[in-house]
Amino acid sequence: MTGIPLIVVFVLAIVVMIVAISKYKIHPFLSIMTVSLVFGIIAGVPIAELPKTIGEGFSGTFKSIGIVIIFGALVGTLLEKTGAALKMADLVVKVVGKKHPELAILIMGWIVSIPVFCDSGFVILNPIRKALTKRTGTSSVAMTVALSMGLYISHCFIPPTPGPIAAADSLGIGDHLLLVILLGAVLSIPPLVAGYLFALYIGGKVKARDDEEDASLVKSYDQLIAEYGKLPGGCASFAPIIVPIILMALASGLAMAKINCPVIAFLGTPVIALAVGVILGVVLLASARKMDEFYAITNDTLMIVGPILFITAAGGVLGKVISVSGMVQYITANSNVLSTIGIFFPFVLAAILKTAQGSSTVAITTTAGMLAPVLPALGLDSPVLAALCVIAIGAGAMTVSHANDSYFWVVTNFGEMEPQQGYRTQTLGTLVIGLSSMLGVYIAYMVLA
Numbered sequence: 117m118t119g120i121p122l123i124v125v126f127v128l129a130i131v132v133m134i135v136a137i138s139k140y141k142i143h144p145f146l147s148i149m150t151v152s153l154v155f156g157i158i159a160g161v162p163i164a165e166l167p168k169t170i171g172e173g174f175s176g177t178f179k180s181i182g183i184v185i186i187f188g189a190l191v192g193t194l195l196e197k198t199g200a201a202l203k204m205a206d207l208v209v210k211v212v213g214k215k216h217p218e219l220a221i222l223i224m225g226w227i228v229s230i231p232v233f234c235d236s237g238f239v240i241l242n243p244i245r246k247a248l249t250k251r252t253g254t255s256s257v258a259m260t261v262a263l264s265m266g267l268y269i270s271h272c273f274i275p276p277t278p279g280p281i282a283a284a285d286s287l288g289i290g291d292h293l294l295l296v297i298l299l300g301a302v303l304s305i306p307p308l309v310a311g312y313l314f315a316l317y318i319g320g321k322v323k324a325r326d327d328e329e330d331a332s333l334v335k336s337y338d339q340l341i342a343e344y345g346k347l348p349g350g351c352a353s354f355a356p357i358i359v360p361i362i363l364m365a366l367a368s369g370l371a372m373a374k375i376n377c378p379v380i381a382f383l384g385t386p387v388i389a390l391a392v393g394v395i396l397g398v399v400l401l402a403s404a405r406k407m408d409e410f411y412a413i414t415n416d417t418l419m420i421v422g423p424i425l426f427i428t429a430a431g432g433v434l435g436k437v438i439s440v441s442g443m444v445q446y447i448t449a450n451s452n453v454l455s456t457i458g459i460f461f462p463f464v465l466a467a468i469l470k471t472a473q474g475s476s477t478v479a480i481t482t483t484a485g486m487l488a489p490v491l492p493a494l495g496l497d498s499p500v501l502a503a504l505c506v507i508a509i510g511a512g513a514m515t516v517s518h519a520n521d522s523y524f525w526v527v528t529n530f531g532e533m534e535p536q537q538g539y540r541t542q543t544l545g546t547l548v549i550g551l552s553s554m555l556g557v558y559i560a561y562m563v564l565a
Contacts, residue, residue: 117158117159117160117442118160118442118446119446122159122441122442122443122446123443123446125155125158125159126155126159126438126441126443126472129151129154129155130151130518130519130520132151133147133148133151133519134518134519134539136150136151137519137535137536144427144430144519144525144535145423145426145427145430148427148430148431148433148434148519148520149170149430149433151434152170152173152430152433152434152437153166153170153437155434155437155438155441156169156170156437156440156441159437159441159442159443160441160442161437161440161441165440166437169436169437169440170433170436170437172436173429173432173433173434173435173436173437174429174430174432174433175429176432176436177428177429177431177432177433177522178425178429181233181235181236181428181522182425182428182429183387183390184233184235184236184239184386184387184390185235185239185421185424185425185428185526186417186418186421186425187387187390187391187393187394188236188239188240188242188390188393189239189417189420189421189424189530190394190397190413190414190417191239191240191243191356191357191360191390191393191394191397192239192240192242192243193243193413193416193417194356194394194397194398194400194401194413195243195353195356195357195397195400196243196246196247197401197406197409197413198344198348198397198400198401198403198404198406199344199345199347199348199404200243200347200348200352200353200354200356200397200400201243201244201246201247201353202247202250202251202344202347203347203348203349203350203353204243204244204247204350204353204354204357205244205247205248205250205251206251206347207350207353208220208224208244208248209248209251209252214251214252217248217249217251217252217254217259218254218258218259218262218312218315218316218319219262219312220248221241221244221245221248221259221262221263221266222262222263222265222266222308222311222312222315223266223308224241224244224263224266225237225238225241225262225263225264225265225266225267225270226266226267226269226270226304226308227270228240228241228267228361229266229267229268229269229270229271229277230270230274230276230277230365232361232364232365232386233271233277233386234264234267234268234271234476234523235522235523235526236386236390237267237271238263238264238267238523238526238527238530239526239530240357240360240361240390240393241263241267241357242263242530243357244357245259245260245263246326249326254319255319255320255323255327256323256324256326256327256531256532257318257319257322257323257324257327257531257533257537257541258315258316258318258319258320259315259319260324260527260530260531260533260541261311261314261315261318261319261541261542261545262311262312262315264523264527264531264542264545265307265308265311265312265314265315265545265546265549266308266311268476268514268517268523268546268549269304269307269308269311269514269549269553270300270304271476272476272480272510272511272513272514273300273301273303273304273507273510273511273553274296274297274300274301274304275293275296275297275300276365276368276369276371278477279476279477279480279481279510279513280296280300280480280506280510281293282477282480282481282484283480283481283483283484283506283509283510284296284502284503284506286481286484286485286487286488287484287487287488287491287502287505287506288488288491288497288502289499289502289503289506292499292502292503295499295500295503296503296506296507299503299504299506299507299560300506300507300510302560303507303553303556303557303560305556306552306553306555306556307511307514307549307550307552307553307556309552310548310549310552311545311548311549311552314544314545314548314549315545318540318541318544318545321540322533322537322540322541324531324532324533324537325532325533326532344404348400348403348404352399352400352403353400355396356393356394356396356397356400357393359389359392359393359396360386360389360390360392360393361389363380363383363384363388363389363392364384364385364386364389365384366380366383366384367380367381367383367384367385367389368384370384398410401413423529424525424526424529424530427525427529428522428525428526431474431519431520431521431522431524431525432474432522434474434519434520435473435474435475435478435520435521438472438473438474438520439473439478443472458494458495459494459496459504459505459508459557459558459561459565460508460554460558461487461494462483462487462505462508462509462512463508463509463511463512463515463554463557464512465483465486465487465509465512466479466480466483466508466509466510466511466512466513466515467479467512467513467515467516467550468512469482469483469512469513470512470513470514470515470516471515471516471518473520474518474520474521474522475521475522476510476513476514476517476521476523477513479509479512479513480509480510480513483509483512483513484506484509487505487509491505495565500564501561501564501565504557504560504561504564507553507557507560508554508557510553511550511553511554511557512550512554514546514549514550514553515546515547515550515551516543516544516546516547516550517542517543517546518539518542518543519535523542524538524542524543525538527541527542528541528542
């Protein structure tokens with residue numbers, strides 16, 4: 117099957133999956149795996165190849181993010197158990213004040229995700245989000261959405277995140293990364309404002325599980341501190357998060373500058389960087405004289421992370437099945453139909469690919485590769501307009517995050533929300549920031565063209 121019928125089947129498959137999860141309460145893992153299998157069969161993926169495709173999608177997700185999620189969650193648990201998360205929250209509140217915690221976590225996410233994948237960034241910053249939520253008594257959902265949106269915007273807009281770097285290279289402006297960085301930073305403002313306002317709005321409409329828990333058992337900040345005794349110092353508290361970020365940023369910066377440093381490249385790999393974070397978290401635990409709890413902490417963390425890993429991997433299966441179904445090739449072959457809409461063409465094409473296969477990075481790199489030969493025809497071949505095209509692609513690659521995106525499941529599960537709540541928060545939120553991003557791109561295009 118190919119062409120329009122394949123697109124129709126894909127849309128129906130997504131609808132069936134959402135209904136199965138939200139209305140009939142079928143576990144997301146089973147729903148996604150079943151839809152992936154049925155869609156693969158209907159789309160004409162060879163039966164003999166389908167098990168291999170499913171296996172590659174499942175294992176590929178584990179390989180790319182599985183260990184990162186485990187180590188990141190373990191860092192978070194260690195920060196929580198030692199009181200370091202509360203210490204970080206206290207310091208952040210002193211800087212921004214108690215009235216704007218959502219803005220604080222939004223900006224923190226935007227900064228952290230410049231060198232770090234948004235999935236990893238959410239796992240790393242989630243302990244601070246939770247502690248800030250308790251510290252300020254604000255909505256957990258608002259904090260989750262604000263963090264997610266901040267991370268997502270810089271992940272899609274600003275090098276050295278891999279997607280924008282690859283897009284810049286494909287479009288012939290690999291030597292103008294500073295231009296892409298500056299445009300990405302400036303054009304982050306509209307979606308940051310939209311994401312912040314949406315977080316405030318949706319926080320009053322949706323309640324997560326930890327919102328309900330906090331409502332039934334409210335503890336003052338002084339009571340929380342009393343449970344830990346003396347909190348660790350500020351530098352020691354931030355170290356398990358800041359050090360991995362610095363290592364990953366150094367590795368990305370050296371790679372961007374084409375400087376070969378094997379030691380930094382090794383330490384800057386997300387898995388190794390987060391392993392360093394775990395070690396620093398264990399040091400905190402030892403300082404608090406709680407090493408006897410380390411086995412239980414690790415065991416509890418693995419039990420919590422297990423469902424997240426399997427649901428995330430199932431989303432990877434759906435993305436893999438879609439990628440081999442011929443749908444991406446059909447979109448590529450008919451891209452000339454979309455080319456008449458100018459600067460909106462990169463946005464629409466990236467949004468279609470993003471929604472179809474789940475990965476923002478894949479959507480960015482694939483769209484850039486498709487557009488490279490036609491940039492002159494679109495009138496986007498000057499360095500400034502090509503850089504603007506990279507941002508337009510990034511805006512499309514935000515639109516939208518749903519069940520075939522690993523980030524959707526990371527945000528939903530770590531934010532302690534049900535899947536249907538994830539559609540109202542993460543999916544709708546990424547639509548809001550995607551459209552507001554493209555609005556900013558269009559205004560910039562009218563000025564620069």
